[in-house]
Amino acid sequence: MRNIKKTPRWLAMITLDRVIGQAAYSNLQLNNTIAHHQLSEVDKRLLTKIVYGTLQHKLTLDYRLAPFLNNKQLANWVHVLLLEAVYQLDYLERVPDFAVVNETVEIAKVHGNPGIRKLVTAVLHNYLRHPRRSLDEIKDPLLRLSVKRSVPRWLVGQLASDYGLAKTETILDSINEPAHLSLRVNQVKGNAAQAVDQLANDGVKVHRSPLAPAGLVVDSGNVIKSSAFNDGLVTIQDESAQLAVDSMNLSADFKVLDACAAPGGKTVQIAEQLDRGKVIALDLHANKVRLVQQNAARLGVSDRVTALALDARKVDECFADEQFDAILVDAPCSGIGLLRKKPEIRYDKTADDSQHLHQIQLAILDAVATKVKKGGIITYSTCTLLKTENELTVREFLSSHPQFAELTTQTTKCIKDGRDARSLTILPSDYGTDGFFIATIKRLS
Incomplete structure (x- = not known):
């Protein structure tokens, strides 16, 4: 008889309980669950689908469930168990209803007590007998x-x-469409054609990105186990995120500040272009600085990267004015552009959070402003869609720093070149990527 505690539905309940009840990150928690259990590929796919699907549709599922709960106060794991069951009943057409109900009731029995088992049984049977609640x-x-x-x-x-x-x-x-995995080719170790061939030899099929010049989009295969990834020929990075550094127009001898660097994806992307230059990468936390260093080592650019634990708002403590040819401020943000990959973000953030982040962003820009040389560029980017943290932040910075002006952000592949705005906003609906924002700010004097 199959051990109920090793099934995808049980593991989904444990994973979701931690994400919804303890604010764990869905991607990290799911990866950890998969790493610690020997699951078939079929079971991994079902587990992943249940976890992400339940998170993506949580408010809809709660709305549909509400009439059958009669305002009962449920333990978080029971609530999660019912949510994932309803998700399967309503969204997974190939999964038989009886299989969902029977295993969900068994989980309630093993993880709870006879009273919880009876409640779960009654709720699901009633749910199946009634039409779905109309919006x-x-x-x-x-x-x-x-x-x-x-x-x-x-x-x-x-x-x-x-x-x-x-x-x-x-x-x-x-935002509830499946996220695709994208890669960036490490120009220090090879070119796109070489990467495509090596990945193919490793059983990974890709195609060239229409957005990012060094970008590849994965069609099938396990990138993490490929020699191309382990040798540092490719690294995982969303196509839209690659555009921030692509827009910077760096020269090989530049000294660049990456003010909010961890985990280092953009740091190493900058370093690849600095044949004779240097990138100084800052992050608030020492453990995250180590991630930057590890990324630089894997991609073979450690000699071009200096990573420091420093709050970007305190750059005056370490750096004199006009030290850098270019500065990247990939600012702390609400992450609303990442909803496809991190669906729980939508439930954790508030409007007040966005306003608070706006103030932090302004403080960082204000602190680094004097560190860029006259004629140099500050590239400001976020992975959010909210204008409070994007256009408004840039506008307020410019209003208090008349020695700066915004230029039109340009990319190698001329993404959205016909737009009216100087800044570049990539919406998740534009190209099926993460949402992203980039502004290009030049120091005039």
Whole structure:
């Protein structure tokens, strides 16, 4: 008889309990769960689908479940168990209802007690006997969209204010689509053609990115186990994130500051272009500085990288003015552009968080402003969609620093070159990538 504690549904319940109840990161928690259990590829796929699917549709699932719970206060794991069961019943067409119900009831029995087993049994049987709750009951259009796309109402409202309701619906339609894995070719160790061939020999099929000049998109295969990854020929990095450094127009002898560097993806991307130059990488936490160093070592650019534990708001403590030819501020942000890969972010953030981050971003820009040479560029980037942390941050910085001006952000592949704005915003709905923002700020005097 199969051990219930080793099934994908049990492991999904344990994983989701930690993500929803203890604010664990879904990707890290899921990877940890898979690493510590011997699962078939089929079971890994089912586990992954349940975890991400439940998180992506949580508000919808809660809305549909509510009439059957009668305001009962449930332990978090019981709530999670019911959510994942309803997700399977409503979204996984190939999974038989009886299999979902039987195994969910068994998990409730083993992990809980007879009372919990009876409750779970009753809720699921009632759920299957009734039609799904209609969204037409919700009169507020923003709340209806919030429940439909499982995004908190404040965030729907903010996106609607920033982009309009029609564009917001398009964005929200896209964020629950499966995320693809993308790579960047390490120019120090080879070129794209060599990487494609080596990955193919390792059983990994890829195609060239339409956005990033050194980008590859994975079609199939296990990148982490490939020699191309382990030898440092490729590294994992989203296509849109690669555009920040692509837009910097670096020269080989530049001295560059990466002010918010960890885990170092953009640091090593900068270093690859600095044949005779140097990149100074800062991060607030010493353990994250070690990640930057490890990344630099794997990609063979350690000699071009100096990583320091330092709050970017305190650069005056270590650096004189006008030391750097270019500065990258890949700022702390709400991460709303990452909803496809980290669906739990939407439930953890608030409008107040975004305002607080806006102030931190301004403080970092203010601190590094004097460190770039006259004529040098500060590249400001985030992985959020919220204009409070993007355009508004840049606008406020410029209003208090008249010696700077914003230039039009340009990329090698001329992404969105016909746009009206000087900054570059990549929405998840544009190319199926992470959402990303880049602004190019030049010091005039």
